[in-house]
Amino acid sequence: MARAALEALGVACEVVTLTTSGDRFQSAPLADAGGKGLFTKELEEALLAGTIDLAVHSMKDVPAVLPKGLMLAAFLPRADPRDAFLSAKAPSLAALPSGARVGTSSVRRTAQLARLRPDLQSVLLRGNVDTRLTKLDAGGFDAAILACAGLLRLGLSNRITAVLEPADWLGAPAQGAIGIEVRTTDANTRHWVEKLNHAPTAITIACERAFLAALDGSCRTPIGALATLDGATLRFHGEILAPDGSDHAEARFEAVLSGDMLENAGRLGHEAGHSLRPKAAPWLDL
Numbered sequence: 001m002a003r004a005a006l007e008a009l010g011v012a013c014e015v016v017t018l019t020t021s022g023d024r025f026q027s028a029p030l031a032d033a034g035g036k037g038l039f040t041k042e043l044e045e046a047l048l049a050g051t052i053d054l055a056v057h058s059m060k061d062v063p064a065v066l067p068k069g070l071m072l073a074a075f076l077p078r079a080d081p082r083d084a085f086l087s088a089k090a091p092s093l094a095a096l097p098s099g100a101r102v103g104t105s106s107v108r109r110t111a112q113l114a115r116l117r118p119d120l121q122s123v124l125l126r127g128n129v130d131t132r133l134t135k136l137d138a139g140g141f142d143a144a145i146l147a148c149a150g151l152l153r154l155g156l157s158n159r160i161t162a163v164l165e166p167a168d169w170l171g172a173p174a175q176g177a178i179g180i181e182v183r184t185t186d187a188n189t190r191h192w193v194e195k196l197n198h199a200p201t202a203i204t205i206a207c208e209r210a211f212l213a214a215l216d217g218s219c220r221t222p223i224g225a226l227a228t229l230d231g232a233t234l235r236f237h238g239e240i241l242a243p244d245g246s247d248h249a250e251a252r253f254e255a256v257l258s259g260d261m262l263e264n265a266g267r268l269g270h271e272a273g274h275s276l277r278p279k280a281a282p283w284l285d286l
Contacts, residue, residue, distance in 0.1 A: 001076060001153075002056045002180055005196045016052050018042050040181075044070060047181065053189045055181040059174035059205060060147070064213035066181070073190050074180045074197035075205055079149035081176035081226055083109065083169060084160040086136060087143035092162045096120060100142035103132065107243060109145050111222035112169055114245025129154055149176035170224025170239055173208035177201055199261075200229045206262050207269035211238045211251075214273025221284060227269065232257045234265055240276055242283040249279040 003013040019042070043055035044067050059075070066072070090096045093116070102113055103125030110122045123141060125132050129150050136144045151159055180196065182189045204227035211225050225238035234257050239250040251272040257264050
C-alpha cells in the first residue's frame with residue numbers, strides 16, 4: 001500500500017522484506033520476549049544503518065518512544081480499528097459456552113476477556129493471520145480474537161463472525177493505522193512520504209499514542225483506546241485494565257480542536273492517560 005501510494009507520486013520503490021524478532025519468536029507471549037519493539041527493532045536498525053529509506057509499520061506494534069534520529073513522517077488512512085471475534089462454534093463472544101477456549105496473544109485481550117467473561121479460558125495463540133486461522137480451524141480453540149484491519153486488508157472479511165464494538169471492547173491504541181518511519185535527517189524521503197499523510201488519522205493516532213505514553217504503555221500493559229475526529233471535534237475513550245481483568249479505569253472526553261490540532265490532540269490524550277495513573281498504580285506498579 002505504501003509503495004503503491006509513492007509510485008503514484010512518481011517515486012520508484014523497492015520493497016526490502018525483513019524478518020523481525022516478533023516474527024521469529026512464536027512460543028510465548030510477546031511480553032515475555034521484550035514487547036512491542038520486537039516488531040520494529042530490525043526495521044529501525046536498518047533505517048539507522050541506511051540500508052533502507054523508510055519502514056512501514058502496523059502502528060499498534062510501535063512503541064510509544066522512537067529511537068533517536070527517527071520519526072513517523074506519515075500515516076495512511078486508518079482501517080477498521082475494532083477487534084474481530086472468530087468462531088465456528090458460537091455467533092458471538094457472549095454466546096460462547098462456559099469454559100470455551102479463546103485464542104489470543106495479547107495481554108489487553110486477555111484482560112478484557114477476564115473482565116467480560118471470566119468463565120472462559122484465554123489460550124496463547126501466536127503467529128501471522130494465516131497461522132492463527134489454521135490453528136483455529138484445526139479445532140485447538142473454540143474462538144479467536146484478531147484485529148479487523150488485518151483480516152480486511154488480507155481479503156478475509158468472511159472469517160469475521162462478529163465485530164467487537166468499542167463501547168464494550170476497545171482495540172489497541174493506533175490499531176488499524178499504518179505508519180511510515182524515516183530518518184529525521186533524510187529530507188528527500190521525508191518530502192515524498194509526508195505527501196502521503198492522512199491528517200485525520202495522524203491526529204487521532206497522536207491522541208491515542210499520547211494516552212499510551214502517559215501510562216508507560218508496553219506489551220505488558222493492558223490498554224485500549226480509540227479517538228475519532230468529526231470535523232474539528234475529537235472524541236476519545238481509553239481504558240487501562242488490571243492484567244487479571246479484576247479492575248479497570250477509563251477516560252472519556254469530547255473536545256473541539258483549534259490551532260495546532262495534532263499538538264492539541266496529543267496533549268489531551270496525555271492528560272487523559274495521566275488522569276488514570278492514580279487508580280491504575282496499585283495493580284500496574286506505575
